[in-house]
Amino acid sequence: MFFQDRDIALDCINSQKLLNNTYTYAVSEASNASIRNDMVSILNDEFNNQYMIFEVMNRRGWYKPFAANQQDLNNAKNDVNNLNNQMQSVWKNMSQGMQGISNQYSFTQTPTYQYGNQTYGDRPGQDWGGATNSSVEKAMWSNIGNYANQEIGSVNPSPSEKNANLTGSAGYAANQSQSQYGASQTYRTQNYGDRPGQDWGGATNSNVEKAMWSNIGNYANQEVGSANPSPSERNANLNNQR
Amino acid sequence: MxxxxxxxxxxxxxxxxxxxxxxxxxxxxxxxxxxxPELKNVCRQVAQKHQNHYNTLIRHLNSARAAQTFTTTQPAYTATQAQYNYQF
Structure with missing residues (x-):
């Protein structure tokens, strides 16, 4: 068996790379602190070993990785930068929602409440049937009382109160881009981010809400029978479902 | 230890x-x-490093004993407040 120097170096660096992997696994699986510390420092050593061999090979011209294709590099830069721009605005909204400082009516911060097997947004109103005389709904009303007070000003506001609050808030409907509704656009299956009707202030004449109506129109048709049901229609449907 | x-x-x-x-x-x-010569030198150094690692590992193995029962006390499952509130 005759190894040239190049073959020796190649085998050295390959086996060194494999050993790096097994030590990574060893570190991840260690629960004993002193073993883990030693494994980490050994792993560091192994990386250095591999780099020493790499340097020798590199000087000899034995290690020639392919250069990145310029076109692929440009494409990757574009893709990542575009995605990064999108994610920046997403993350901005997330941190606002978590801090709860601005955008009081943004859906991202809205907790949901479980009723039967349905999850609702926390804004009270017509879509629970507007009925506050059942004990179930009374219990729910009291539980969401605090939040509803923050949001709407009273636990069971009159429609005009609610309209005033909703239209008065800059962040609520007009500022939401349609894509932000995308995730919660199911109607009557929960999440009610985008429920039509009273919870939007009953106003279907703003462009934003019209667009949302048309987006959920198909689903609303299946469920309610028409894209813009009257309150009585809607109550009838909700009662059927209960 | x-x-x-x-x-x-x-x-x-x-x-x-x-x-x-x-x-x-x-x-x-x-x-x-x-x-x-350079490769020879690197190989010697790396071999020495591996020897050290080997000794460290052997030392750990020799000083080890079987772990005592390795359990953590898990808090009993409790429904979240929300689930509790809305059990009708």
Whole structure:
């Protein structure tokens, strides 16, 4: 068996790379602190070993990785930068929602409440049937009382109160881009981010809400029978479902 | 000091010892085989490093004992407040 120097170096660096992997696994699986510390420092050593061999090979011209294709590099830069721009605005909204400082009516911060097997947004109103005389709904009303007070000003506001609050808030409907509704656009299956009707202030004449109506129109048709049901229609449907 | 060892740590330790053993042999042999002085030097250094690692691992294995029952007390499952509130 005759190894040239190049073959020796190649085998050295390959086996060194494999050993790096097994030590990574060893570190991840260690629960004993002193073993883990030693494994980490050994792993560091192994990386250095591999780099020493790499340097020798590199000087000899034995290690020639392919250069990145310029076109692929440009494409990757574009893709990542575009995605990064999108994610920046997403993350901005997330941190606002978590801090709860601005955008009081943004859906991202809205907790949901479980009723039967349905999850609702926390804004009270017509879509629970507007009925506050059942004990179930009374219990729910009291539980969401605090939040509803923050949001709407009273636990069971009159429609005009609610309209005033909703239209008065800059962040609520007009500022939401349609894509932000995308995730919660199911109607009557929960999440009610985008429920039509009273919870939007009953106003279907703003462009934003019209667009949302048309987006959920198909689903609303299946469920309610028409894209813009009257309150009585809607109550009838909700009662059927209960 | 005696160290508590889990089953998986034992397996990993065994594996790594075997590999280091192999690496010591390999790099020592390569240091002899090669005619390139720089490569020879690197191989010697790396072999020495592996020897150190090997000794460390052996020391851990020898000072180890089986881990005591390795359990943590898990709090009993409790429904979240929300679930509690809305159980009708």
């Amino acid at each position: 005696q160290e508590n060892l889990t089953e998986r740590e034992l397996l990993v330790l065994q594996d790594q010892i075997m590999q280091e053993m192999c690496m010591i042999t390999k790099f020592s042999n390569y240091a002899e085989m090669t005619s390139d």
